[in-house]
Amino acid sequence: MTAFLNQLLRLRRGAWEMVASVLIALGVLMLMQPLSLTLYSFSFLVTLTGTVMFIIVSHFPE
Amino acid sequence: MLHSSIDRVAHATPPAVAQRIRGLSDRAIAWIFVAPSIVLLLAINIFPLIWTIRLSFTNFRVNRPNEPVQFVGLRNYLNILTDEDIWLTMQATAHFLIWTIVLQVLIGFSLAYLINKKFRGNDLWTTLIVLPMMLSPAVVGNFWTFLYQPQIGLFNYAVGFLTGADPSSFSMIGDTSLAPWAIIIVDTWMWTPFVMLICLAGLRSIPNSIYEAAECDRASNWRQFWTITIPMVLPFLMLAILFRGIENFKMFDLVVQLTGGGPGSITELTSINLKREAFEKWRTGYASAYAVILFVTVFGLASIYVKALNKVKQR
Numbered sequence: 147m148t149a150f151l152n153q154l155l156r157l158r159r160g161a162w163e164m165v166a167s168v169l170i171a172l173g174v175l176m177l178m179q180p181l182s183l184t185l186y187s188f189s190f191l192v193t194l195t196g197t198v199m200f201i202i203v204s205h206f207p208e
Numbered sequence: 209m210l211h212s213s214i215d216r217v218a219h220a221t222p223p224a225v226a227q228r229i230r231g232l233s234d235r236a237i238a239w240i241f242v243a244p245s246i247v248l249l250l251a252i253n254i255f256p257l258i259w260t261i262r263l264s265f266t267n268f269r270v271n272r273p274n275e276p277v278q279f280v281g282l283r284n285y286l287n288i289l290t291d292e293d294i295w296l297t298m299q300a301t302a303h304f305l306i307w308t309i310v311l312q313v314l315i316g317f318s319l320a321y322l323i324n325k326k327f328r329g330n331d332l333w334t335t336l337i338v339l340p341m342m343l344s345p346a347v348v349g350n351f352w353t354f355l356y357q358p359q360i361g362l363f364n365y366a367v368g369f370l371t372g373a374d375p376s377s378f379s380m381i382g383d384t385s386l387a388p389w390a391i392i393i394v395d396t397w398m399w400t401p402f403v404m405l406i407c408l409a410g411l412r413s414i415p416n417s418i419y420e421a422a423e424c425d426r427a428s429n430w431r432q433f434w435t436i437t438i439p440m441v442l443p444f445l446m447l448a449i450l451f452r453g454i455e456n457f458k459m460f461d462l463v464v465q466l467t468g469g470g471p472g473s474i475t476e477l478t479s480i481n482l483k484r485e486a487f488e489k490w491r492t493g494y495a496s497a498y499a500v501i502l503f504v505t506v507f508g509l510a511s512i513y514v515k516a517l518n519k520v521k522q523r
Contacts, residue, residue, distance in 0.1 A: 163515060170508035177505060178302035186298070187289045190501050197508040 162203035169196030257503075264497035271490040284497035294498070296473070297481045303388055304395070304477060305456050309449055311396045316403025317445065321437075323404070324411040334408075341401040349465025352394045356380040381467050384474045391463050391475050395456065403448045410444030411437070443520045450513045457506055478502055 153161035173193025176185040218226075232240075264284055268277045288294055323334055340348070355363040358376040368375035380390040414436065422432045460479040463469070469476035469484075476484075482502070486495035 167512045167515065170512055174505055174509060178298050180299045183290070183292065183295060186295045190285065190289055190504065193508050194504050197504055197511065200508065200511045 157206050159203060159206040159208050162206055163200065166196045166200035166203055169193070169199065172196070260496045260499055263493050264500050266493045268493045268496075269490050270492040280493065284494045285501070287494065288498055288501060293473070294481065297476055297478050300388065300473075300475060301457065301477045304392060304459065304475075305453065307389075307392045308395045308399070308456050309452055311392065312400045312403045312452055313445060313449060315396065316400045316448065317407045317441070319400065319404040320407035320411055323408060337404060338401045340398045343398070345398070345461040346465050348394060348398050349462045352390075352397075352466055353381065356390060358382075382471055384471050387467055387471055387475050391466055394466060395459070395462060398462070399452060399455075403452065406444050406448040406451075407441060410441035413444075414440045443517060446513070446517050446520060450510065450517070453513075454506055454510065457502070 150161050150164075154165070169192055173189050173191075173196055176189035176192060179185060265279055265281060266277050267280050269275065319337060323330060323337070352363075355361050356379070358364050358379045361375070361380075363380065364375035364378070367373065367378075378386065380386045380393075418436055418440075419432060422436060427435070458479050459477055460483065463475055463477055464480060467475045469480045473481075478498075479502075482495055482498050485491050485498060
């Protein structure tokens with residue numbers, strides 16, 4: 147966990163890609179879940195944030 | 209002959225043009241060759257994407273080209289993301305997507321595993337299994353509507369024969385609880401061979417020497433399957449899931465032909481719903497916002513997937 151946080155602070159690609167991937171997956175789950183309309187409403191925002199973040203952080207150093 | 213043709217072309221080139229070409233660097237010549245592809249890519253992919261994003265912030269209707277186009281900000285996005293009908297459409301798509309992928313991967317891998325074993329008539333079986341994939345989705349949708357007919361359909365007859373139920377007592381495409389499964393069955397029937405072929409390529413790429421070494425170490429068949437076969441086929445399986453996932457997220461033709469989105473809107477997947485908004489209700493701006501939401505979702509998923517695939521390949 148500490149290593150992961152260190153990677154985040156040092157702007158390393160692996161850790162940030164993981165955060166972006168989790169956001170995208172979460173957004174897609176929110177988009178397609180049958181439980182809450184509020185979650186559905188915020189799904190696009192979460193997916194878009196994750197996708198844009200993924201594009202940016204994939205240029206970070208390893 | 210070739211030499212003389214080249215000479216003739218070289219002589220036919222006007223001296224001014226020849227002089228100009230001789231003055232170009234390798235990089236410039238490379239750009240000249242690549243430029244048509246780049247221009248085509250920009251015209252066919254990038255420009256429509258940018259134009260769609262622009263339209264998604266307007267109330268533009270393509271059937272009323274003379275009406276002034278107003279900028280509506282995020283209103284289209286807000287309307288879509290608070291619309292319960294579209295939410296239901298997303299759920300129908302998720303149900304279709306998850307079940308088709310699960311069934312296609314399970315059946316496709318099992319078939320590939322069987323076909324990979326050498327037996328008599330192996331090639332004939334491969335050809336027969338691959339046949340559904342070669343048919344047009346419109347044709348498949350059309351003939352499955354006949355197979356699903358309660359009175360004369362072969363599918364209903366087979367279910368009746370196996371379970372003892374009356375074949376005309378249920379309608380696969382007319383019943384709201386069965387229709388989602390009807391489209392899943394047809395898509396699985398049609399596209400399992402595709403997954404099978406990819407898995408077969410993966411299975412055939414595993415060198416026999418690895419299995420022989422495992423035999424020497426007295427590893428059981430079960431252990432060989434989980435520690436050799438599955439890890440080595442995994443990149444191929446992931447590729448198959450990526451292809452089928454993206455394709456099924458955009459599924460349109462097969463379902464339109466089979467159920468038309470019905471009964472009611474129980475099998476109305478996102479692409480069918482999007483087509484209705486764009487070309488039946490003519491809400492172009494709204495449909496553009498809808499398309500952008502779907503694009504971002506697929507793009508995001510594909511990004512994660514490509515990353516995962518690269519990681520598996522590096523192992």
